[in-house]
Amino acid sequence: MSDGDPSVAEAHPELVQLLSPEGERVAHPHYSIDLTPDEFRALYRDLVLVRRIDIEATALQRQGELGIWASLLGQEAAQVGSGRALAPDDFVFPTYREHGVAWCRDVDPLWLLGLFRGVNLGGWDPNAHNFNLYTIVIGSQTLHATGYAMGIQREGGGPDGSYPGAVIAYFGDGASSQGDVNESFVWASVFNAPVVFFCQNNQWAISEPIEKQSRIPLYQRARGFGFPGVRVDGNDVLACLAVTRAALARAREGSGPTLVEAYTYRMGAHTTSDDPTRYRLASDLESWKLKDPIERVKAYLVRNGLADADFLDAVQAEADELAAHVREGCRALPDPEPLSMFDDVYVEGTPHLDRQREEFATYLASFEGAR
Amino acid sequence: MATYTLAKALNEGLRRAMERDPKVVIMGEDVGKLGGVFRITDGLQKDFGEDRVIDTPLAESGIVGTAIGLAMRGFRPVCEIQFDGFVYPAFDQIVSQLAKVHYRSAGAVRLPVVIRIPFGGGIGAVEHHSESPEAYFAHTAGLKVVACSNATDGYFMIQQVIASDDPVIFFEPKRRYWEKAELDTTATPDPLWQARVVRPGTDVTVLAYGPMVKTALEAASAAAADGVSLEVIDLRALSPLDMAAVLESVNRTRRCVVVHEAPANVGLGAELAARITEQAFYTLEAPVLRVTGFDTPYPASRVEEDYLPDLDRVLDAVDRSLAF
């Protein structure tokens, strides 16, 4: 399974690919990866389970259990590949679509549902899994990631000068236009911060195609800011893993930021509120279906005798179980108490807010029995 | 007369403005083919072309900053901010640049820029999609701020603000987008900066704007059943405020309740209460009361019904005012 395999073809140099859409290993001059059969199978399992979480959440939205859902369909490899490249001490700054990265950080999918169900605004402790709260305001988190990386830097490296962890900031092709994102590139570059910018270019920002954001491939932007950029096949989990590993290692070593552009496709709607038939062609979708991130791994595993029917069935069974957990857990997420909205506004509460809360409690009590 | 939703009335109003003046351009995220996430610009790119209905890169500071440049060159940009909570990346361009250029240029430069913002809650959305940021802008000298509440105002006010030579922040109550009303597009519109009595009454004046006008009217119907007569005023203009209309009403009813979704602290209600107290102190029988969102961040949507002022909370304030 090494890159010395004579059957591998030469990939387009601009796009790092290690596993073709047909499930064949491809060699790349700079990136390679060697996985044990178990590791390979584990990636397949991740991809299948992550897709299943997503499909279940979409169904829950249709049933009225979630207010909205942002599907990752089609982006599983970008998220699992980069997510599995992370070391325990690395820290993740996601957007609102990184359910697959959350999975790789051992975040219970139910945690993610609270925001979309409307029972909280995220509600988890970012330090519990080194996975920050979802950020909906486009691009903001790239600056937080850079600052966090500067913090790691200022705490100092080990004897060999390397840092104990790096930071990864996720964002989209649309986000690349935001001032915050461009500012984060400047900062990361100037301070040589240990941060990896992981852009999932899924070709769309709601209804706007990538051409509305950039005239050059996004990864090429990095050069002007003074750090390397690389475009990876975002539907190739091996390539995403290899490239992100290298970028994180570079950051931990103290060699500064990298921009990774994962070239992929948003197979679903922007969110469950969106209707993509208004602005894009079904034929585009069809051509991307041929590049499905899961099918190629399955093809490779089966063709090379690394997965048999028992294995595939076991993964399916596990996916069914996980789906049941998501479904039942979601329905059981309790609505917050009205008065809880006054909690946690400040570290040190204020008399004004305490009084407002009390007045509202009295007001609510006045209805008791009357309704 | 025909039946329009507020969304369709705004769409028609934009269309009229674009037909009337070739310098009117629309810019924003997803305003082109998609017609905006609320479809307010539906069909406009198809009919007026990509030079006049511009799908911008995803950057709000860029939208407003370039609108300023376009306005300097003689255009009349109408910017769409997709949701209230996404206007803040443009805050510097709005408050430090857009608001001040006329003043700094000693009147030499006019910036007839309109910034449309769907605002307010009540649609079960995730965070940053339900906010009421009007006070930030009303606080800023050099900006004018208005809020429409119904199809007729949507149709006429959007045309009036586009025709205005001052920069205007135009708030649209997103939870009322789908409400239908009769609209006579041949009628003579009310002047832009005037408040309107939407329901005459004698006991308490209720001041509202945007999404809360309907809430206030519902409260007035309920109060009438109990023999209490509420006068409901739709402020329409939030900066400048039509104090003449407010004082005329309060001088008759001698009691006033202000309703808005935005938090109470340093909000429009505070300004209204202060001005009414300053200008009608001796006629008041009760302090001006506010019914508002609480002084917390906008909460998770499953409790937004508790956060948002509703009929009961308006009536509760009316009772407290009458009991004074």
Ligand SMILES: Cc1ncc(C[n+]2csc(CCOP(=O)(O)OP(=O)(O)O)c2C)c(N)n1
């Ligand atoms: C500052 C800001 N402006 C607008 C929005 C509304 N909005 C939400 S997602 C989105 C498109 C984002 O596109 P992209 O960055 O490519 O990420 P993707 O959704 O494709 O993952 C927009 C415009 C927002 N959330 N934040």
Ligand SMILES: [Mg+2]
């Ligand atoms: Mg995108």
